[in-house]
Amino acid sequence: xxxxxxxxxxxxxxxxxxxxxxxxxxxxxxxxxxxxxxxxxxxxxxxxxxxxxxxxxxxxxxxxxxxxxxxxxxxxxxxxxxxxxxxxxxxxxxxxxxxxxxxxxxxxxxxxxxxxxxxxxxxxxxxxxxxxxxxxxxxxxxxxxxxxxxxxxxxxxxxxxxxxxxxxxxxxxxxxxxxxxxxxxxxxxxxxxxxxxxxxxxxxxxxxxxxxxxxxxxxxxxxxxxxxxxxxxxxxxxxxxxxxxxxxxxxxxxxxxxxxxxxxxxxxxxxx
Amino acid sequence: xxxxxxxxxxxxxxxxxxxxxxxxxxxxxxxxxxxxxxxxxxxxxxxxxxxxxxxxxxxxxxxxxxxxxxxxxxxxxxxxxxxxxxxxxxxxxxxxxxxxxxxxxxxxxxxxxxxxxxxxxxxxxxxxxxxxxxxxxxxxxxxxxxxxxxxxxxxxxxxxxxxxxxxxxxxxxxxxxxxxxxxxxxxxxxxxxxxxxxxxxxxxxxxxxxxxxxxxxxxxxxxxxxxxxxxxxxxxxxxxxxxxxxxxxxxxxxxxxxxxxxxxxxxxxxxxxxxxxxxxxxxxxxxxxxxxxxxxxxxxxxxxxxxxxxxxxxxxxx
Amino acid sequence: xxxxxxxxxxxxxxxxxxxxxxxxxxxxxxxxxxxxxxxxxxxxxxxxxxxxxxxxxxxxxxxxxxxxxxxxxxxxxxxxxxxxxxxxxxxxxxxxxxxxxxxxxxxxxxxxxxxxxxxxxxxxxxxxxxxxxxxxxxxxxxxxxxxxxxxxxxxxxxxxxxxxxxxxxxxxxxxxxxxxxxxxxxxxxxxxxxxxxxxxxxxxxxxxxxxxxxxxxxxxxxxxxxxxxxxxxxxxxxxxxxxxx
Numbered sequence: 001x002x003x004x005x006x007x008x009x010x011x012x013x014x015x016x017x018x019x020x021x022x023x024x025x026x027x028x029x030x031x032x033x034x035x036x037x038x039x040x041x042x043x044x045x046x047x048x049x050x051x052x053x054x055x056x057x058x059x060x061x062x063x064x065x066x067x068x069x070x071x072x073x074x075x076x077x078x079x080x081x082x083x084x085x086x087x088x089x090x091x092x093x094x095x096x097x098x099x100x101x102x103x104x105x106x107x108x109x110x111x112x113x114x115x116x117x118x119x120x121x122x123x124x125x126x127x128x129x130x131x132x133x134x135x136x137x138x139x140x141x142x143x144x145x146x147x148x149x150x151x152x153x154x155x156x157x158x159x160x161x162x163x164x165x166x167x168x169x170x171x172x173x174x175x176x177x178x179x180x181x182x183x184x185x186x187x188x189x190x191x192x193x194x195x196x197x198x199x200x201x202x203x204x205x206x207x208x209x210x211x212x213x214x215x216x217x218x219x220x221x222x223x224x225x226x227x228x229x230x231x232x233x234x235x236x237x238x239x240x241x242x243x244x245x246x247x248x249x250x251x252x253x254x255x256x257x258x259x260x261x262x263x264x265x266x267x268x269x270x271x272x
Numbered sequence: 273x274x275x276x277x278x279x280x281x282x283x284x285x286x287x288x289x290x291x292x293x294x295x296x297x298x299x300x301x302x303x304x305x306x307x308x309x310x311x312x313x314x315x316x317x318x319x320x321x322x323x324x325x326x327x328x329x330x331x332x333x334x335x336x337x338x339x340x341x342x343x344x345x346x347x348x349x350x351x352x353x354x355x356x357x358x359x360x361x362x363x364x365x366x367x368x369x370x371x372x373x374x375x376x377x378x379x380x381x382x383x384x385x386x387x388x389x390x391x392x393x394x395x396x397x398x399x400x401x402x403x404x405x406x407x408x409x410x411x412x413x414x415x416x417x418x419x420x421x422x423x424x425x426x427x428x429x430x431x432x433x434x435x436x437x438x439x440x441x442x443x444x445x446x447x448x449x450x451x452x453x454x455x456x457x458x459x460x461x462x463x464x465x466x467x468x469x470x471x472x473x474x475x476x477x478x479x480x481x482x483x484x485x486x487x488x489x490x491x492x493x494x495x496x497x498x499x500x501x502x503x504x505x506x507x508x509x510x511x512x513x514x515x516x517x518x519x520x521x522x523x524x525x526x527x528x529x530x531x532x533x534x535x536x537x538x539x540x541x542x543x544x545x546x547x548x549x550x551x552x553x554x555x556x557x558x559x560x561x562x563x564x565x566x567x568x569x570x571x572x573x574x575x576x577x578x579x580x581x582x583x584x585x586x587x588x589x590x
Numbered sequence: 591x592x593x594x595x596x597x598x599x600x601x602x603x604x605x606x607x608x609x610x611x612x613x614x615x616x617x618x619x620x621x622x623x624x625x626x627x628x629x630x631x632x633x634x635x636x637x638x639x640x641x642x643x644x645x646x647x648x649x650x651x652x653x654x655x656x657x658x659x660x661x662x663x664x665x666x667x668x669x670x671x672x673x674x675x676x677x678x679x680x681x682x683x684x685x686x687x688x689x690x691x692x693x694x695x696x697x698x699x700x701x702x703x704x705x706x707x708x709x710x711x712x713x714x715x716x717x718x719x720x721x722x723x724x725x726x727x728x729x730x731x732x733x734x735x736x737x738x739x740x741x742x743x744x745x746x747x748x749x750x751x752x753x754x755x756x757x758x759x760x761x762x763x764x765x766x767x768x769x770x771x772x773x774x775x776x777x778x779x780x781x782x783x784x785x786x787x788x789x790x791x792x793x794x795x796x797x798x799x800x801x802x803x804x805x806x807x808x809x810x811x812x813x814x815x816x817x818x819x820x821x822x823x824x825x826x827x828x829x830x831x832x833x834x835x
Contacts, residue, residue: 160679161687161695164744167647168699169672178698182689309763310734448834470763514765517793517835521820524775525797527768531733 008258014251018244022068030061034216041234051236053226063240066218071248073130073219074199077137082192084138085145090180092146093153103146111143115198116205123211133212137202141195148191152184159183186263193256197249204245220245274337275300275358275432275464276321281334282538283316283325283488289535290316292488292543293334295562298432303455303465305475305496307511308485311532317485318436318468322359323351338432360430360463362454364437366418370409376420377405383424397423397453415446419453426457433458436468451478472511473518476500484508487533487543494568502583504565505572507544509582542573550574550581591661592752592784593623593646598655600641615641617808618655623752628778628785630799630816632792632831638808639788643756646786647677660751673703673748680757682737686729693725696744703748714743718773735766739773746777755787759794771798792831796820804828 024030031037034057042052050059092103110118119136126132156162162179170178200220206212207221208228215222220241227238276298283291290313298304308314319325320336323343336343339358346354363369371379380390394404397419409417418438425433435454439447455478458465469475476482476496483493484505492505503509510528512518519525530547533539538559542548545555552574560571565579572578600616616638623629633639644650645657648664648671657664665671676699679685686695696714697707712722718739729737738758745753755774759767775798778785789795795802796819803813804827812825823829 159684160681161685163649163679164677164685164741165698165702166649166668167675167677168748169669169702170698171669171702174702178690179687183687185689309765472764511765514768515793516768516771516791516797519793519797521796521817524772525768527765527772531735531766 005258005261008255011251011254011258014247015255018067018248018251019071021064021244022071025061025064025068030064031058033057033061033065033218041230041237043234044236050240051234053234053237054230059223059237059240062218062223063220063244066220066223066241067244067248069213069217069219070200070203070221070245073133073203073213074137074196077134077199078141078192078195080134080138081141081145081195082188085142085149085191086181086184086188089146089149090153090176090184093150094157094176094180096154100150103150107143107146110139111147115140115202116209119202119206120209120211123206128211128214130213133203133206136206136212137199140202141198145188145191145195148187149184152187153180156180156183186259190256190260190263193252193259197252197256200245200248200252220248274298275302275339276466277337278317278320279335279337281317281320281336282332283313283320284330284332285326285328287536289332289537290329290488291320291334292535292539293559294485294488294490296483296490296493298464298466300431301462301464302481303458303467303479305472305479305482306466306468306485306490307470307472307475307482309470309511309532311534312485313488314468314485315436316488318434318466321432321434321466322355322361324361356428358431360425360428360433362418362421362425362433362435362438364440366414366421366438366441367409367412369421370417372409374408375405376407376409376412380405380420380424380427383427388427393423393427394420396426396457398449399423413446414442415450418442418450422450422454422457426461426463429461430463432464432466434466434468437470440469471515472500472508473515484511487539488535489539489543489571491544491571492568494566498567502566504568504570504575504579504582505544506548506550506574506578506582542571550578591622592625592659593621593786594656594658595619595621595642595645595652596656596658598645598652598657600638600645600650601653614808616645616652619805619808619810621646621803621810621813623784623786625751625784626778626782627801628787628799630795630802631786631788631805632790632795632802633805634790637805639790639805640756642805643677643754643786643788647675647754673699674750675752675754676745676748676750677754677756678738678741678745678758680760682734682741682761685741686737688729690728691725692727692729692732692740695729696725696740696747699744699748707747710747711743714747715740717746717777718743719769733766734762735769738762738770742770742773742777746781746783749781750783752784752786755785755789757789758787760789760791767794768797774798792819793835804831 036056037058038048038052038056040052040054040056042048044051048058050063052058088103092100118139122136122139123132126135162175165175165179203212203219204221204224207219208225213219213222223241224238227241230237274297278294278296281291281294294317306314331344338354341354377390380393381388384390390405399416399419439450442450467475467479479496481493482496482499483490486507492499492508499508500512503512514525514527528547533543541556541558542560545551555573560573562569562571563575565575598616598619599614602613602615603610604613619642631639631642641650645652648668693711696711700707700710711725715722715724720736720739759770762770771794787795787798796816799816801815802819804811804825806827812823812828814823823832
């Protein structure tokens, strides 16, 4: 097994720090995110290491809670995407025919919407909130992932070991589970990390627009939206969550690249 | 003076040794077949001619001279100049060697520079259909794409064309045509060819000379007819007799047991010794030096005493 | 006769709906493979030999004509034939699932039949000239020749009556080709299976087959006993192939 390169290890470390940071919040580190601890809009200082917001709450615990909300929401959404994409992509790619046409047309329709428009539509139907954010992330990430899983499954379906299994009398479930799935799992994992970074961005955008996570619960999007109002007077409000958001997305992408180099050798690499 | 001369070249990859002291000479206008099985180092040697090795490769010794210039010691600008003036390359995968995003006509124009006659160059490789110019590489058949690649390689009138199994991915009928195009173009231009292949009989039919590689060294070289018909190295003899096509009806071929070696450092003796039916004690720890047998240069301690034995075997199977 | 193809035609449709073109991949092909016999099928790529192999394996339904296996028409469900027919296919790189250990791959045909593998895997690996320890390895740790040996072990483990070798040695080095061809001949003498050996290489086909059929542009142009192909094939195209050797 080859090791991940240094850059990916850095990305992984950064992610780990963010997760630990987020886990600190329910453990009570950094203080109560909803407690008013001091005067409004104070710059960083003792007692409020990242300053205070417009209600006098400490920013540090709020960023910790926000990272947690965002990461958890995006991860759950991407998990849903991965399961659905794997199921549809593998079936469409391996069976072909009408099922393939149907899945691909649906995916194309979804793909034709700009991500944020799609997200707003979903929020309009479901009403703003966590469910809407979750559904939006799923709908935004599912088309690309399904397509790539399907493409990988089409390639695997033509491999000689699949043909040999069919000749031996192996039924569809066996072929899909033992031969196709393990060989597209790399694609799913790699695309999953990219989807995660897209998910974080979508959650940020949607909450920023007020359709996603609702205050007082903090998420990175909510924090950036609130901080935006006081950008001139209190830049630390937007700086903390902003830096964390960028770091999270960068780290995840770097890890995704490393995973791709390791799991998808050049000849089977998907076109991304 | 030789156009190409490779002297005692040693190339290492991270954990393996690809070339373990290879020697090769190609004279002006000569066609040389470089024959070896996968892992023998022939592709590494072919790429080393233009210093086209992957980044992980490291030259641990020896040198490559093209038209007298030491390829590995040239500054980048001079190397590019040398590649442009003296060398042409054709690879196994024709479609992969062309730029997939660019129409064939434009790619050719890029190579030819201003004032180049694209039609003429395609005509030389027997591609007269004007639609080829407007096609993207993936729209061409393998044979057509390989002709385009040949046209590009020959457009700058190189003195040496290195062809790395250029027909291996093609159908046998197209294979003949593509080989014909390469050899006739080179003959017209007076260019030399270094033809890499794993198929000894096929190469021997077309080339003036053949060099056989094993374990990162050229173990036998000489006139094609002699090397194929009257091999002096036990490995060449085994290779010449191993092709199923060489078997007479009802005769069972006995291939050399075992597998080619994967070297991690210099081979202590002859790399073929563990599989060789004629090996003696010193073959295992003493590197053979080249000896002259008839018209062949051979790396084998026992080449001289084996000469009658190998000729006799040849007559039995033929 | 273990396998009979009687006047089989396979037509593929290609192109957009209104300008659809129909291509005959096989045209009135009749072939038969007798018990214990090896029939060699030679042809260029595009000659229809891959389609012929798919028809023989029941992976492709003929547009016209009939296929009989062991005297009976092909059953509608593949399951009914499980274990009685196997294949060794061309690409050693992709003949084995890279995510499965060699032992699992070899045992799979038995697994499909619901039979326990027991010692069969180790025994079979040794039969094809591999150490039983190979069962624990992954395909990427094997050379091309070793992978093809594993494919042969997988094909033989159910003791099938019929095996298709589709370009089974084409991607291998010459000296390894002969090792595998000899192995096929030896195993056939031992197990007595019938075989359809398909290749573009007349040299390899001639070496293993009892009878040879030459295919070109979807049609069989000549069928004759192997000795004829060493001396005097009748058809012009067969002569060309012989000369090219």
